[in-house]
Amino acid sequence: MRSDPSMNSYNHYAYGAVGEWIYRYAAGVDASPLDPGFHTVVLRPRLDSRLKDLDFSYHSPYGTIRSAWSFAGTTASWIVTIPPNSRGWLPGSGDKGDTYWLDGEPLARSARVHRFVSGEESGFELPAGTYSFTIHPASP
Numbered sequence: 011m012r013s014d015p016s017m018n019s020y021n022h023y024a025y026g027a028v029g030e031w032i033y034r035y036a037a038g039v040d041a042s043p044l045d046p047g048f049h050t051v052v053l054r055p056r057l058d059s060r061l062k063d064l065d066f067s068y069h070s071p072y073g074t075i076r077s078a079w080s081f082a083g084t085t086a087s088w089i090v091t092i093p094p095n096s097r098g099w100l101p102g103s104g105d106k107g108d109t110y111w112l113d114g115e116p117l118a119r120s121a122r123v124h125r126f127v128s129g130e131e132s133g134f135e136l137p138a139g140t141y142s143f144t145i146h147p148a149s150p
Contacts, residue, residue: 062080100134
């Protein structure tokens with residue numbers, strides 16, 4: 011069937027839609043409409059123990075972006091890599107500062123990230139690098 015030239019549509023919208031769901035929603039990796047091309051990597055993981063483990067990589071123009079998570083009970087481990095010459099953006103209010111832990115301390119107290127609040131927008135900026143988060147409790 012693959013050698014049949016009449017069947018040349020393996021790049022179908024349905025496959026692209028599944029791929030988009032995997033990177034944008036499951037892995038939580040998205041581009042910023044204000045800073046396109048993954049120069050700013052927007053991080054919105056939807057950790058779900060029903061999916062078991064997830065390990066996602068994307069080769070952006072700046073380097074490899076990685077989002078990998080796994081569960082142990084109700085605690086999730088999440089590893090994120092932001093490539094050089096780009097930054098990560100983890101939107102959210104102070105609740106992420108308490109439930110997301112980085113290197114053994116609450117995210118809000120980590121010296122590796124920068125808390126940003128401007129009007130209604132708030133979150134954490136992550137410079138290029140690899141981050142190992144622990145999320146307590148992580149619920150599906």
